[in-house]
Amino acid sequence: SQQGEEDPQALSIQEGENATMNCSYKTSINNLQWYRQNSGRGLVHLILIRSNEREKHSGRLRVTLDTSKKSSSLLITASRAADTASYFCATPTSGTYKYIFGTGTRLKVLA
Amino acid sequence: KAGVTQTPRYLIKTRGQQVTLSCSPISGHRSVSWYQQTPGQGLQFLFEYFSETQRNKGNFPGRFSGRQFSNSRSEMNVSTLELGDSALYLCASSPGQGASYEQYFGPGTRLTVT
Numbered sequence: 001s002q003q004g005e006e007d008p009q010a011l012s013i014q015e016g017e018n019a020t021m022n023c024s025y026k027t028s029i030n031n032l033q034w035y036r037q038n039s040g041r042g043l044v045h046l047i048l049i050r051s052n053e054r055e056k057h058s059g060r061l062r063v064t065l066d067t068s069k070k071s072s073s074l075l076i077t078a079s080r081a082a083d084t085a086s087y088f089c090a091t092p093t094s095g096t097y098k099y100i101f102g103t104g105t106r107l108k109v110l111a
Numbered sequence: 112k113a114g115v116t117q118t119p120r121y122l123i124k125t126r127g128q129q130v131t132l133s134c135s136p137i138s139g140h141r142s143v144s145w146y147q148q149t150p151g152q153g154l155q156f157l158f159e160y161f162s163e164t165q166r167n168k169g170n171f172p173g174r175f176s177g178r179q180f181s182n183s184r185s186e187m188n189v190s191t192l193e194l195g196d197s198a199l200y201l202c203a204s205s206p207g208q209g210a211s212y213e214q215y216f217g218p219g220t221r222l223t224v225t
Contacts (some may be wrong), residue, residue, distance in 0.1 A: 032212060042115070042201055042216035052209075088154065090214075098167045099144070101154035101216065 006089060006105040014110050020077045021105040023089030024069075032065055032072050033090045037104070046074075081111045085095065112138050115204050116138030123223045127189040132220045136183050136198035136222075143185040145177060146213065148199040160185055163206040189222075197224045 007022045025032070031050045037042040037067045049056045049072065056063045062075040076083055087103040093100055124130050134142050145157040147224040160179035177187040183204075187195045189196055199221050203214035 029209060035216075040199060040201050040219075040221075042218045043203075043214075045213040045215065048213050092211075098156050098159065098169065100156065102145075 006087070008105060008108040009095055009103065010108070012108045012110065013079055015079060015081055019079050019083070019088055019107055019109070021070045021074050021107070023074070023102055025072075025089070025091045025100075027091075028067075029091045032090065033099075034061075034072075034074050035088045035090060035101075037086045037088065039085070046087075047073040047096060067076065072086065078108075079107075079109045079111050083107060084109045114213050115202060117200075117202050119220060120218065121131050121223075123225060124192050125225055126192055126194060128192050129188065130184055130192060130201055131188045131221060132202075132222075134185045134202030134204075134217060136185070136202075137206075137215055140206050140215070141205035142205040142207070142208050142212070143179055143183065144146035144203045145170075145185070145187050146201040146203065147158050148201060148219075149197075154201070157187065166208065171202050182223075192224045194224050197222060 006025050013019050031048055033048045034046040036046055037043045047058050049063050049065045051067055060077045065072045086106050088104045089102045090099045112127040113185045122136040142161045147217045148153050148154045156178050157164050164178045179185045199219045201216055201219045202215045202225045205214050
């Protein structure tokens with residue numbers, strides 16, 4: 001399976017609710033990144049969290065990293081219809097410049 | 112700064128033909144990576160260039176090749192196109208080499224092979 005795997009695969013919530021998606025990875029990493037993709041377009045970088053960080057915030061986004069469990073979570077608070085997108089985690093493979101993207105979580109926020 | 116640009120945005124080719132896609136990174140970025148995105152396989156890494164040198168390559172056949180020019184612009188070429196090459200091809204640039212930098216993606220080139 002892939003280095004990064006997101007869970008759930010799809011998520012549907014009402015506007016104003018919080019959305020949480022998880023990412024698991026297999027090997028040790030020095031950072032983990034989250035990206036958003038709107039409907040088949042290019043990806044937009046959201047947050048980079050380094051292996052020595054446990055939590056990071058950016059606006060309505062909160063990312064946690066648990067290196068002992070090899071997992072990360074992305075929380076979007078007070079979701080909006082504009083947050084409807086696919087969200088991917090990406091981890092660099094050890095010793096290379098190659099990023100491995102997870103399968104993504106498709107988030108749908110209903111107005 | 113202008114973002115990453117990719118040309119063309121859409122392309123329709125016939126099986127057996129070849130295609131060249133272009134990517135212009137953000138000014139000052141020297142690393143360019145290419146990805147293929149399909150519904151079945153997701154986002155897959157093709158290759159990464161830094162200072163005109165290919166630093167890493169994904170698990171794709173030799174029909175997929177690329178290069179980077181001295182101004183950091185990059186091209187990727189796919190020869191002898193197959194139906195399975197239909198995909199969104201994404202280019203990403205990064206300010207530095209290595210896995211400690213965020214990547215900035217272009218809008219992609221959607222290739223359809225008929």
